[in-house]
Amino acid sequence: MNLSDHPFxxxxxxxxxxxxxxxxxxxxxxxxxxxxxxxxKKISAAIFSAKTIRAIREIFxxxxxxxxxxxxxxxxxxxxxxxxxxxxxxxVVGKTxxxxxxxxxxxxxxxxxxxxxxYPDHIPANFKGLFFLTLMDLLLLFxxxxxxxxxxxxxxxxxxxxxxxxRHILPDRIALTFLWLIxxxxxxxxxxxxxxxxxxxxxxxxxxxxxxxxxxxxQLLLPxxxxxxxxxxxxxxxxxxxxxxxxxxxxxxxxxxxWGVKTTKRENGYTDFEIHSCSRCGICANVCQLxxxxxxxxxxxxxxxxxxxxxxxxxxxxxNCLFCGRxxxxxxxxxxxxxxxxxxxxxxxxxxxxxIRRPASQLPGTPEPGSxxxxxxxxxxxxxxxxxxxxxxxNRADVKFSILDEAGGICxxxxxxxxxxxxxxxxIIQQTTEMILRSEASLLLVSCPICYKVxxxxxxxPIPVKHHSVFFKELxxxxxxxxxxxxxxxTFHDSCELGRGSGIYEEPxxxxxxxxxxxxxxxxxxxxxxxxxxxxxxAISPAQRDLITDTAYxxxxxxxxxxxxxxxxxxxKTFSKGKxxxxxxxxxxxxxxxxxxxxxxxRVKVGKRAEVLV
Amino acid sequence: xxxxxxxxxxxxxxxxxxxxxxADSSLYRRLLNREPGFAVCLFCGSCRATCTxxxxxxxxxLAHLLLQRGETARLKSLTDPCLLxxxxxxxxxxxxxxxxxxxxxxxxxxxPF
Numbered sequence: 001m002n003l004s005d006h007p008f009x010x011x012x013x014x015x016x017x018x019x020x021x022x023x024x025x026x027x028x029x030x031x032x033x034x035x036x037x038x039x040x041k042k043i044s045a046a047i048f049s050a051k052t053i054r055a056i057r058e059i060f061x062x063x064x065x066x067x068x069x070x071x072x073x074x075x076x077x078x079x080x081x082x083x084x085x086x087x088x089x090x091x092v093v094g095k096t097x098x099x100x101x102x103x104x105x106x107x108x109x110x111x112x113x114x115x116x117x118x119y120p121d122h123i124p125a126n127f128k129g130l131f132f133l134t135l136m137d138l139l140l141l142f143x144x145x146x147x148x149x150x151x152x153x154x155x156x157x158x159x160x161x162x163x164x165x166x167r168h169i170l171p172d173r174i175a176l177t178f179l180w181l182i183x184x185x186x187x188x189x190x191x192x193x194x195x196x197x198x199x200x201x202x203x204x205x206x207x208x209x210x211x212x213x214x215x216x217x218x219q220l221l222l223p224x225x226x227x228x229x230x231x232x233x234x235x236x237x238x239x240x241x242x243x244x245x246x247x248x249x250x251x252x253x254x255x256x257x258x259w260g261v262k263t264t265k266r267e268n269g270y271t272d273f274e275i276h277s278c279s280r281c282g283i284c285a286n287v288c289q290l291x292x293x294x295x296x297x298x299x300x301x302x303x304x305x306x307x308x309x310x311x312x313x314x315x316x317x318x319x320n321c322l323f324c325g326r327x328x329x330x331x332x333x334x335x336x337x338x339x340x341x342x343x344x345x346x347x348x349x350x351x352x353x354x355x356i357r358r359p360a361s362q363l364p365g366t367p368e369p370g371s372x373x374x375x376x377x378x379x380x381x382x383x384x385x386x387x388x389x390x391x392x393x394x395n396r397a398d399v400k401f402s403i404l405d406e407a408g409g410i411c412x413x414x415x416x417x418x419x420x421x422x423x424x425x426x427x428i429i430q431q432t433t434e435m436i437l438r439s440e441a442s443l444l445l446v447s448c449p450i451c452y453k454v455x456x457x458x459x460x461x462p463i464p465v466k467h468h469s470v471f472f473k474e475l476x477x478x479x480x481x482x483x484x485x486x487x488x489x490x491t492f493h494d495s496c497e498l499g500r501g502s503g504i505y506e507e508p509x510x511x512x513x514x515x516x517x518x519x520x521x522x523x524x525x526x527x528x529x530x531x532x533x534x535x536x537x538x539a540i541s542p543a544q545r546d547l548i549t550d551t552a553y554x555x556x557x558x559x560x561x562x563x564x565x566x567x568x569x570x571x572x573k574t575f576s577k578g579k580x581x582x583x584x585x586x587x588x589x590x591x592x593x594x595x596x597x598x599x600x601x602x603r604v605k606v607g608k609r610a611e612v613l614v
Numbered sequence: 615x616x617x618x619x620x621x622x623x624x625x626x627x628x629x630x631x632x633x634x635x636x637a638d639s640s641l642y643r644r645l646l647n648r649e650p651g652f653a654v655c656l657f658c659g660s661c662r663a664t665c666t667x668x669x670x671x672x673x674x675x676l677a678h679l680l681l682q683r684g685e686t687a688r689l690k691s692l693t694d695p696c697l698l699x700x701x702x703x704x705x706x707x708x709x710x711x712x713x714x715x716x717x718x719x720x721x722x723x724x725x726p727f
Binding site: 124348349351352353354356358378379381408409411412413415416418419421424428532535538539541542574575 | 641721
């Protein structure tokens with residue numbers, strides 16, 4: 001067949017591809033212009049550096065091989081990889097094959113796609129040609145195997161490790177239909193051509209011969225190529241308006257991330273890249289405790305990002321989230337969805353809470369400059385046994401300290417911030433910072449991970465901030481005789497704010513191993529469950545919270561421990577609600593129990609009347 | 615001569631009686647619609663007793679009472695100091711989602727009806 005007679009069937013494909021080539025750069029430029037000048041400076045400084053190479057490596061392993069999904073579930077990983085990497089190889093190998101065959105590097109873009117149509121009687125003369133023919137057939141089989149799994153997953157998601165699959169909207173369904181049609185139609189068109197011309201690879205030739213014996217292959221040949229081209233063109237046009245926008249946007253996002261662009265407090269162009277990078281794979285919904293325990297199925301990261309993208313976000317969708325961070329930890333695209341959620345909450349609620357001016361508070365007593373300042377926080381005031389335990393341990397260890405909020409009444413500002421009351425939170429942060437600076441303390445000790453996170457991230461304090469689990473770990477190492485091992489069986493609950501929120505997993509475990517026998521549970525570290533008490537959720541009902549709490553508690557007591565240890569007063573309070581067979585204590589209380597007994601002074605008689613204390 | 619009502623050194627002010635039939639409870643109903651569990655509050659005052667911002671004038675118990683009576687004028691000053699720390703919700707004996715009620719009330723007071 002002569003190349004010069006352009007068959008009309010290539011036009012749907014060419015039009016679709018042309019649309020994509022114009023639309024994508026235009027929309028990416030629009031988003032880039034919405035980013036801050038600082039971000040753009042960062043990009044231009046990093047674009048020709050090793051960061052770009054690292055980004056390309058990540059694009060290869062995440063966008064094509066889907067390494068993170070493999071870690072979640074190998075079958076699901078294979079499904080995603082065969083579609084992405086398989087299609088990518090089909091394009092690359094197809095282009096190479098065409099270039100070798102035509103000996104022309106600048107052949108039209110549709111030629112590799114419809115290669116078999118233009119050279120149907122191509123029988124390779126040498127090993128190289130045969131190799132490409134076989135490879136292309138193998139790749140088609142590879143993609144078709146992934147497609148079979150994808151169709152199977154729609155109906156039986158459990159098979160691929162998913163409790164439920166994402167509910168899709170119309171643009172997704174349209175794009176999905178085109179996508180599912182592309183490869184079966186390619187196979188059909190190539191097989192029919194092979195059958196008619198009696199030439200092709202091992203797969204298409206054998207299926208083509210079978211088809212030709214059953215069907216009028218010659219009459220069906222052109223319609224099949226038309227259908228294939230329409231499916232491709234249709235998919236390309238539907239792509240930017242559906243979840244498949246993630247294919248290209250994810251790569252752009254990885255580049256921006258490596259160049260140093262971060263999610264900001266206000267929505268900007270980077271947010272657009274993030275929300276369009278979500279492939280709606282549904283892994284976040286699968287690990288979300290609201291979905292698994294409390295039957296809340298509308299506010300998961302995937303639905304939040306979707307509604308935000310299509311401008312149909314309801315306040316409840318942004319508010320009904322525990323901010324536990326399980327979705328971000330599991331996200332194969334690494335979208336910081338909690339930050340985006342906070343942007344939306346702030347945009348709605350910020351003006352509804354005014355900045356607060358409080359009378360300059362006095363510090364209790366006069367702390368010695370250089371001593372430790374302990375901030376208990378609201379939640380520790382609600383669980384005073386934790387405060388007492390910390391006081392006892394510090395006194396026994398002869399650590400000089402003062403308590404910043406002895407009388408209560410000081411909040412760290414994080415709850416207001418999580419609700420979107422940013423200006424109110426900032427006013428609190430400013431005033432609390434002044435109080436801390438006035439104390440001239442050398443270290444801020446915090447017993448609540450919620451406070452700890454905000455002290456670390458939002459306060460610009462010149463002194464170190466330590467969570468009590470980290471502080472006591474160092475104390476125990478410095479004073480080995482302070483605690484003894486009780487040999488009690490315990491399990492440890494990673495609180496969201498300390499674990500996923502602040503990355504502190506090992507310190508509390510090392511400390512607990514000193515004083516008790518720590519047994520593992522089913523959900524540890526990054527996979528830890530939320531207690532359900534999270535202050536971040538503004539919409540959940542108390543009954544739904546209880547469902548989450550009960551499941552998390554059952555997981556913690558499954559190894560039959562003597563008691564459960566938490567690192568957060570909020571978790572302790574939440575777990576202690578109602579009747580619990582196995583008590584939940586804070587890490588400070590566990591340490592208090594493990595303190596070596598104080599040697600009581602003994603009275604010794606000296607002479608007839610006098611006594612001395614020894 | 616002194617005015618008659620100053621004769622005894624005090625005067626009778628206008629009545630503070632509230633006509634509940636004419637009270638505007640639209641805000642209260644909107645809140646109830648958002649947080650139905652709010653209705654079981656028995657005004658025990660535990661929320662007020664544990665409040666971090668109590669000294670600054672935050673008073674959920676009073677805010678609830680005024681809401682029911684439709685006296686919305688003072689609500690803003692009664693809820694503005696709230697920092698949403700959530701202690702009230704954790705101590706509530708009736709399991710009222712107080713924190714969510716205050717959050718929604720703050721939003722509703724700023725949003726047009």
